[in-house]
Amino acid sequence: xxxxxxxxxxxxxxxxxxxxxxxxxxxxxxxxxxxxxxxxxxxxxxxxxxxxxxxxxxxxxxxxxxxxxxxxxxxxxxxxxxxxxxxxxxxxxxxxxxxxxxxxxxxxxxxxxxxxxxxxxxxxxxxxxxxxxxxxxxxxxxxxxxxxxxxxxxxxxxxxxxxxxxxxxxxxx
Ligand SMILES: [Zn+2]
Numbered sequence: 771x772x773x774x775x776x777x778x779x780x781x782x783x784x785x786x787x788x789x790x791x792x793x794x795x796x797x798x799x800x801x802x803x804x805x806x807x808x809x810x811x812x813x814x815x816x817x818x819x820x821x822x823x824x825x826x827x828x829x830x831x832x833x834x835x836x837x838x839x840x841x842x843x844x845x846x847x848x849x850x851x852x853x854x855x856x857x858x859x860x861x862x863x864x865x866x867x868x869x870x871x872x873x874x875x876x877x878x879x880x881x882x883x884x885x886x887x888x889x890x891x892x893x894x895x896x897x898x899x900x901x902x903x904x905x906x907x908x909x910x911x912x913x914x915x916x917x918x919x920x921x922x923x924x925x926x927x928x929x930x931x932x933x934x935x936x937x938x939x940x941x942x943x
Contacts (some may be wrong), residue, residue, distance in 0.1 A: 785814055794890040795821060795833040801899030805907060815880060818871035827906045831883045832868070833890075840865045840936050846888050849939040858936050865936075872912070875899045881912055888917035 801824065802809065809831075813823040820830035836846035840861045850857060868884075875882050883902060890898050898915060905913050 778836075784823070784933050794887060794895060797895030798833065798885065798890060798899050802902060805899065805903050807903060816874045816878065818875055820871075820875075820882075821887050824906055827881075828879065829881045829883070829906055831885060831902060832888065833885045834868070836887045837861070838864055839868060839886075841886055841888065841916065841920075844886070844916070846891075849936075854939045858939055861936055874910075881910065883913045884913065886914075887917040888920065889915040892917035 799809075799811070802822070807824060808826070809822040809824045811822060813820070813825075815823065815830060818830070821833045822831040825830075834841065836844045837848075838861060842849040872882055883905060885898060885902070901913075901915060907912070
């Protein structure tokens with residue numbers, strides 16, 4: 771089975787998905803702002819460039835597109851049917867960078883939140899913003915917000931490759 775769009779068109783679609791200031795992310799930022807939180811969107815911490823930096827709370831928030839950051843067990847992270855090697859390479863690079871960023875921030879004593887795109891779609895921006903607000907005020911540990919019940923049929927524990935979209939795609943190839 772081949773992809774229904776040309777690689778070129780697919781590339782443009784994916785590039786659009788990747789851009790910052792996407793609708794759902796903006797909605798979360800607006801909600802947080804309305805709640806009185808102030809943040810920077812263009813601040814670098816070491817090599818990391820979080821989507822929101824709350825310096826007062828020494829907290830950084832990343833909003834991750836599920837496809838681009840290889841969200842495990844997430845239906846928004848399904849691989850296209852063609853050019854799998856191309857997408858895997860890009861996504862693996864992103865995932866490796868995410869891990870480095872988190873380690874660097876932890877070392878510098880920043881707390882981090884990862885907000886997956888699917889959480890915003892599933893729960894709505896206001897709900898997600900509320901949880902971030904509570905975390906900013908009181909949370910000490912890092913958090914990871916995702917849609918509940920991400921896959922219709924959860925993959926069996928005995929099949930670790932099925933849980934990781936990249937590994938599963940590579941296996942299919
Ligand atoms: Zn997701």
